[in-house]
Amino acid sequence: MTDPCLPECGVARFLTLLNGPWATLIVRELLHGPHRFNQLREALPGISPHTLTSRLRQFERHGIVTRTTYAEIPPRVEYALTPLGEGLREVLEAMGTWAMAVPNPESGGVTA
Numbered sequence: 001m002t003d004p005c006l007p008e009c010g011v012a013r014f015l016t017l018l019n020g021p022w023a024t025l026i027v028r029e030l031l032h033g034p035h036r037f038n039q040l041r042e043a044l045p046g047i048s049p050h051t052l053t054s055r056l057r058q059f060e061r062h063g064i065v066t067r068t069t070y071a072e073i074p075p076r077v078e079y080a081l082t083p084l085g086e087g088l089r090e091v092l093e094a095m096g097t098w099a100m101a102v103p104n105p106e107s108g109g110v111t112a
Contacts (some may be wrong), residue, residue, distance in 0.1 A: 022055055034080035065080065065082065066082055082084065
């Protein structure tokens with residue numbers, strides 16, 4: 001399966017590259033440093049192995065993540081953000097700051 005051409009619009013391109021909630025959460029975990037596949041699965045309860053593999057492969061294709069295989073028995077594979085992927089740190093921090101400023105409707109901060 002090949003990815004469609006990336007959109008020209010930056011926001012649309014971002015949404016294509018980080019499609020779905022799991023993509024952003026995978027990046028969040030990798031911002032803490034390299035992880036093995038099972039470490040990512042443990043950190044993201046509910047993600048299926050298929051979804052995790054698919055997202056990691058997409059990130060590799062676009063230069064966001066590197067996959068390093070170590071010649072050990074059993075083989076060890078680690079995923080890490082590239083400098084391009086590390087650039088998402090500021091984006092995710094800004095998203096988190098913005099989201100925490102949104103009042104929780106259950107606490108009476110928002111009227112309908």
